[in-house]
Amino acid sequence: MKNYSIWSLFRNAFSGHCNWPQALPDVAPQDQYDAVIVGGGGHGLAAAYYLAKNHGVTNIAVLEKSWLGGGNVARNTTIVRSNYFHEARGRLTEQALKLWENLSRELNFNVMFSPRGIINLAHSTAQLDDYARLGNAMTVRGVNAELLTVGQIKQLVPCLDTRPEARFPITGGLMQRRAGTARHDAVAWGYGRAAALRGVDIVQNCEVTGIVRQGGKVIGIDTTRGRIRTPKVGICVAGASSRVSEMAEIRLPLENHLLQACVTEPVKPILNTIVTHGLFNFYISQTDKGELVMGGDIDGYNRYSTFGELPPLEAAIRACLSLFPSFSRLRLMRTWGGVVDMSMDGSPILSKTSLDGFYINAGWCYGGFKATPAVGQVLAQMMATDETPELAAPFVLDRFHSGHIIAEEGKGPKPWLYH
Amino acid sequence: MLRIPCPYCGERDRTEFTYGGDARVQRPADTDHIRDKAWDDYLYFRDNPAGEHREYWQHSLGCRQWFTLVRNTVTNEVLKEAAANPGSGP
Numbered sequence: 001m002k003n004y005s006i007w008s009l010f011r012n013a014f015s016g017h018c019n020w021p022q023a024l025p026d027v028a029p030q031d032q033y034d035a036v037i038v039g040g041g042g043h044g045l046a047a048a049y050y051l052a053k054n055h056g057v058t059n060i061a062v063l064e065k066s067w068l069g070g071g072n073v074a075r076n077t078t079i080v081r082s083n084y085f086h087e088a089r090g091r092l093t094e095q096a097l098k099l100w101e102n103l104s105r106e107l108n109f110n111v112m113f114s115p116r117g118i119i120n121l122a123h124s125t126a127q128l129d130d131y132a133r134l135g136n137a138m139t140v141r142g143v144n145a146e147l148l149t150v151g152q153i154k155q156l157v158p159c160l161d162t163r164p165e166a167r168f169p170i171t172g173g174l175m176q177r178r179a180g181t182a183r184h185d186a187v188a189w190g191y192g193r194a195a196a197l198r199g200v201d202i203v204q205n206c207e208v209t210g211i212v213r214q215g216g217k218v219i220g221i222d223t224t225r226g227r228i229r230t231p232k233v234g235i236c237v238a239g240a241s242s243r244v245s246e247m248a249e250i251r252l253p254l255e256n257h258l259l260q261a262c263v264t265e266p267v268k269p270i271l272n273t274i275v276t277h278g279l280f281n282f283y284i285s286q287t288d289k290g291e292l293v294m295g296g297d298i299d300g301y302n303r304y305s306t307f308g309e310l311p312p313l314e315a316a317i318r319a320c321l322s323l324f325p326s327f328s329r330l331r332l333m334r335t336w337g338g339v340v341d342m343s344m345d346g347s348p349i350l351s352k353t354s355l356d357g358f359y360i361n362a363g364w365c366y367g368g369f370k371a372t373p374a375v376g377q378v379l380a381q382m383m384a385t386d387e388t389p390e391l392a393a394p395f396v397l398d399r400f401h402s403g404h405i406i407a408e409e410g411k412g413p414k415p416w417l418y419h
Numbered sequence: 420m421l422r423i424p425c426p427y428c429g430e431r432d433r434t435e436f437t438y439g440g441d442a443r444v445q446r447p448a449d450t451d452h453i454r455d456k457a458w459d460d461y462l463y464f465r466d467n468p469a470g471e472h473r474e475y476w477q478h479s480l481g482c483r484q485w486f487t488l489v490r491n492t493v494t495n496e497v498l499k500e501a502a503a504n505p506g507s508g509p
Contacts, residue, residue, distance in 0.1 A: 208467055242467035253463040256492070257443075301421075301438040304469040304492045309420055311434050344463040400463040401456065413462050 014212035040064025042073035046235035046376025055384035065207035069188025075338035088394035099373035109190030218357035239339030241362035266290030282319035346418030439475025
């Protein structure tokens with residue numbers, strides 16, 4: 001009965017769906033583990049799952065200070081893509097995309113991955129040239145990308161204002177057809193349940209208060225539910241990365257910022273692909289329930305709160321209406337925010353540290369969700385073998401000393417300008 | 420909406436200002452003789468505090484002056500009046 005299937009659905013229908021087994025048992029932490037992952041979001045749960053599945057390390061715990069999947073995994077706009085220019089970012093997200101394509105089957109849990117494609121709009125011929133360059137870089141890596149004409153875009157997205165007299169006339173676009181969306185909560189639940197079935201302890205309401213060290217090595221972790229002995233700690237805590245690393249006397253090249261998103265009331269299907277604006281940082285898609293979910297820029301100054309301001313939302317909605325005038329009469333149903341850990345070059349940190357047994361996965365800025373499955377695999381490999389996997393090599397913390405920074409946008413050490 | 424007290428013009432909406440980041444990081448003085456690590460620390464590494472944060476702002480849609488402000492990153496409360504400090508910026 002552990003497997004969800006058409007038969008289990010059928011059987012449980014007879015008892016009015018009252019006897020489903022608990023998907024995630026509530027466990028108290030033991031006092032010793034082979035490895036501990038801090039953060040019960042998408043990245044942490046995925047890492048735990050792959051540690052158990054790929055490396056046979058099952059005496060592990062995921063510690064979550066609040067509830068499973070309550071952080072950024074449930075606050076993003078659900079977009080999954082691998083259309084990066086830089087090889088390092090491109091390869092990691094492409095590895096993730098390959099895993100996304102089979103994730104529901106892998107986890108025996110419907111994550112509702114929907115490869116509906118993403119269109120990056122261009123508003124000038126120069127921008128179209130730039131997209132051609134990006135598309136070529138992707139193609140060289142074996143990742144399909146297509147340049148679209150205005151006519152093709154109009155066919156794909158009829159509600160888009162493609163008239164030459166539009167506020168920001170569209171000159172074309174770049175399409176990655178394999179990109180798409182996934183049900184973000186299901187990703188956390190799916191990984192959590194699959195990890196629990198393999199013997200991983202998922203401990204909620206358990207906050208880390210200290211990293212216990214001896215002779216340059218991790219020997220344990222202090223929590224609000226007591227001390228746990230463990231030789232390995234991996235952190236996947238997004239906005240809490242600086243705080244938790246501080247407990248290990250490690251300073252990070254990160255700043256916290258606040259990113260908002262919003263959804264409209266649900267309407268009938270009108271937008272069957274993801275669209276991004278070419279001049280503003282704006283992205284929109286339609287959920288299976290019919291809501292239009294969209295986001296824009298961060299609030300733009302250091303912030304440790306999920307309660308944002310109106311101006312960034314107004315800017316996103318202005319960008320939205322310049323592309324889709326017909327959306328002006330939709331009502332906004334909900335807005336929310338998340339604390340994102342913006343890194344100094346806009347790229348993530350996936351790295352061993354100067355402290356033996358302390359592994360950092362942080363600095364994902366806005367881009368953490370799409371990478372979830374690959375990050376889980378790579379972090380699991382790093383923690384199991386204590387070596388840096390090839391996909392993680394460019395993202396080491398040491399790059400800020402060696403000068404090998406990965407700035408997809410090249411804005412210098414100003415995290416509030418990255419995306 | 421965050422309101423920022425410009426030391427030259429008074430309190431204005433945040434949308435009139437440009438952010439300039441952490442103002443506590445000190446550019447190493449003796450750049451001819453500093454070690455790489457000291458330079459990297461200044462350039463890239465931050466305390467990222469939850470709470471009091473001294474930061475640069477520029478009144479870009481007003482008097483164009485840079486100044487520093489102490490703000491609480493959790494509550495957005497401005498803790499200390501901005502210090503007028505002509506010629507100083509990030």
